[in-house]
Amino acid sequence: MTQPIISVRGVQHRYDRQTILKDIKFDIVEGAFVGLVGPNGSGKTTLIKLLLGIEKLQKGQITAFGHPIQKFKNKGRISYVSQKANSFNRGFPATVKEVVSIGIVSKENKQTKENLVYNALKQVNMESYIDRNIGDLSGGQQQRVFIARAIVSNPKLLILDEPTVGVDSENVEHFYRLLSKLNKELGITLVLVSHDIGAITTYVTDLLCLNKTIHYHGDPGDFENMPDEQRSKLYGHRIHTITHDH
Amino acid sequence: MIEAFINYTLLRNTLYAGLLVGLIAPLLGVFIVVRRQSMIADGLSHVTLAGLAFGLFMQKKYTLLMFTPFHTGILFSVIGALIIENLRDVYKAFQEIAIPIILSVGVGLSIVFIALADGINTDIYSYLFGSVAAISNQDLTLILWISILVIAFILTFYKRLFALSFDDEFARVSGVKAKTLNFFFILVTALVVSASIRIVGVLLVSALMTLPVATSMRVSNSFKQTIVYSIIYGEVAVVIGLIAGYYFEIPAGGTIVITSALLLGLTLLLKKVQLVLTIKKDDEHAA
Numbered sequence: 001m002t003q004p005i006i007s008v009r010g011v012q013h014r015y016d017r018q019t020i021l022k023d024i025k026f027d028i029v030e031g032a033f034v035g036l037v038g039p040n041g042s043g044k045t046t047l048i049k050l051l052l053g054i055e056k057l058q059k060g061q062i063t064a065f066g067h068p069i070q071k072f073k074n075k076g077r078i079s080y081v082s083q084k085a086n087s088f089n090r091g092f093p094a095t096v097k098e099v100v101s102i103g104i105v106s107k108e109n110k111q112t113k114e115n116l117v118y119n120a121l122k123q124v125n126m127e128s129y130i131d132r133n134i135g136d137l138s139g140g141q142q143q144r145v146f147i148a149r150a151i152v153s154n155p156k157l158l159i160l161d162e163p164t165v166g167v168d169s170e171n172v173e174h175f176y177r178l179l180s181k182l183n184k185e186l187g188i189t190l191v192l193v194s195h196d197i198g199a200i201t202t203y204v205t206d207l208l209c210l211n212k213t214i215h216y217h218g219d220p221g222d223f224e225n226m227p228d229e230q231r232s233k234l235y236g237h238r239i240h241t242i243t244h245d246h
Numbered sequence: 247m248i249e250a251f252i253n254y255t256l257l258r259n260t261l262y263a264g265l266l267v268g269l270i271a272p273l274l275g276v277f278i279v280v281r282r283q284s285m286i287a288d289g290l291s292h293v294t295l296a297g298l299a300f301g302l303f304m305q306k307k308y309t310l311l312m313f314t315p316f317h318t319g320i321l322f323s324v325i326g327a328l329i330i331e332n333l334r335d336v337y338k339a340f341q342e343i344a345i346p347i348i349l350s351v352g353v354g355l356s357i358v359f360i361a362l363a364d365g366i367n368t369d370i371y372s373y374l375f376g377s378v379a380a381i382s383n384q385d386l387t388l389i390l391w392i393s394i395l396v397i398a399f400i401l402t403f404y405k406r407l408f409a410l411s412f413d414d415e416f417a418r419v420s421g422v423k424a425k426t427l428n429f430f431f432i433l434v435t436a437l438v439v440s441a442s443i444r445i446v447g448v449l450l451v452s453a454l455m456t457l458p459v460a461t462s463m464r465v466s467n468s469f470k471q472t473i474v475y476s477i478i479y480g481e482v483a484v485v486i487g488l489i490a491g492y493y494f495e496i497p498a499g500g501t502i503v504i505t506s507a508l509l510l511g512l513t514l515l516l517k518k519v520q521l522v523l524t525i526k527k528d529d530e531h532a533a
């Protein structure tokens with residue numbers, strides 16, 4: 001078994017009045033494609049903000065690449081596509097190139113930067129939009145630009161918080177295939193957050209069901225084969241079997 | 247009338263100060279506009295007014311003083327910035343509440359100090375509406391230093407400021423120290439506001455920081471372009487506004503902002519015409 005790149009033990013978190021997360025324990029191994037699912041308000045965003053170190057750890061331990069999260073220096077190893085990325089200020093005057101450049105963490109010369117940006121955009125098939133204004137793109141195209149920004153510094157781990165909200169179902173399928181490609185071809189470990197347990201079980205290698213605490217962690221296939229009632233209980237919300245025709 | 251500006255040292259100083267302010271106000275303004283913080287400039291300018299009034303009062307009371315109202319204005323503006331940062335920390339969920347608090351306290355203090363300094367006089371009038379009145383060598387030097395500091399700050403932190411403005415969470419994940427950078431940003435804003443008041447006045451500082459940016463955003467594609475065009479629009483408005491203000495004996499704030507608004511109107515109109523023409527051309531192609 002390889003050393004996990006993320007390890008979470010006994011994590012608890014509360015905002016002013018309520019406890020949002022309790023007794024959270026799981027590992028993420030290198031190369032995994034983890035689906036983190038749970039109903040709205042189940043604490044998914046809070047949990048990943050803890051992993052990213054932008055929310056302060058209150059109780060328990062989180063280690064990232066062997067370092068306690070409080071002392072971890074990221075240097076581009078963990079990258080992020082935030083939930084807010086869908087709701088950014090559309091009038092923001094910036095080109096696709098400028099947006100993707102934000103993700104470059106090291107000091108590079110101009111030519112190297114241009115190459116990095118171009119290659120990242122190529123990975124998401126958006127290289128021909130490099131000089132376009134970010135606000136002129138469709139929601140799905142913007143989402144791919146944000147992925148390019150997140151992978152431009154070759155991260156080991158990429159965390160995406162509900163990236164498909166507002167993307168139509170046909171593009172969602174494209175999007176998941178793109179993530180699979182990043183996972184398999186570039187070897188980026190992925191954590192995909194979703195409140196919709198539907199399609200993602202086809203793509204992920206590990207399923208994590210969160211609702212205040214982890215209710216299920218394991219193979220997505222095993223989860224799919226359980227009776228509806230048991231799955232609903234683990235997911236923490238009603239689930240109906242949706243038949244996929246593929 | 248242009249000769250007047252070139253031939254008289256003090257007027258020349260005003261023109262130089264105007265050119266500096268026409269550069270730094272829109273430069274910083276771009277970041278303020280995209281971060282939706284236009285109100286901060288208004289809050290700080292009213293605190294600066296309190297500082298200016300305090301300086302006038304002190305001058306009246308103790309005639310020989312080391313510092314001028316301009317100095318106390320800068321001081322109050324910086325203190326106001328620190329208080330805004332602090333209030334934002336206290337009211338995390340209602341950060342915008344800091345502005346009305348600081349603005350109203352600024353106006354309140356201004357009224358008190360103006361009354362203590364024996365009421366409205368011409369100085370207060372020019373602080374409110376701006377002026378083409380002479381700027382001393384000392385004041386010009388101070389505005390020059392402030393400008394150098396602001397430009398150095400933006401050049402050094404350009405990438406981090408851009409990242410933070412676009413998406414603060416992503417910036418923080420990639421290692422931008424958001425809290426520290428925000429702190430310095432608001433301090434720099436305080437300096438720009440107090441320097442700009444010398445030219446456009448308390449009531450119109452935020453206009454000089456936002457109008458050129460609003461115009462520029464209509465015609466530019468990239469963020470860098472937005473900055474360059476904002477500065478150009480700002481400089482054009484300041485130069486035309488100062489000359490017109492001198493010629494017609496109108497406070498510079500009025501003439502500068504009206505020039506700026508005309509530029510905005512003209513740009514919007516040209517954009518509209520351009521759009522209509524392209525649609526027409528496309529139709530002809532289709533036909």
Ligand SMILES: Nc1ncnc2c1ncn2[C@@H]1O[C@H](COP(=O)(O)OP(=O)(O)O)[C@@H](O)[C@H]1O
Pocket residue numbers: 015016020038039040041042043044045046047
């Ligand atoms: N900054 C905050 N302060 C107070 N409560 C919060 C904050 N952020 C989230 N919450 C609350 O914590 C709960 C979990 O939120 P979140 O982690 O965003 O869930 P999810 O991403 O699964 O929808 C929700 O009830 C939400 O209202």
Ligand SMILES: [Mg+2]
Pocket residue numbers: 044045046083161162
């Ligand atoms: Mg969420």
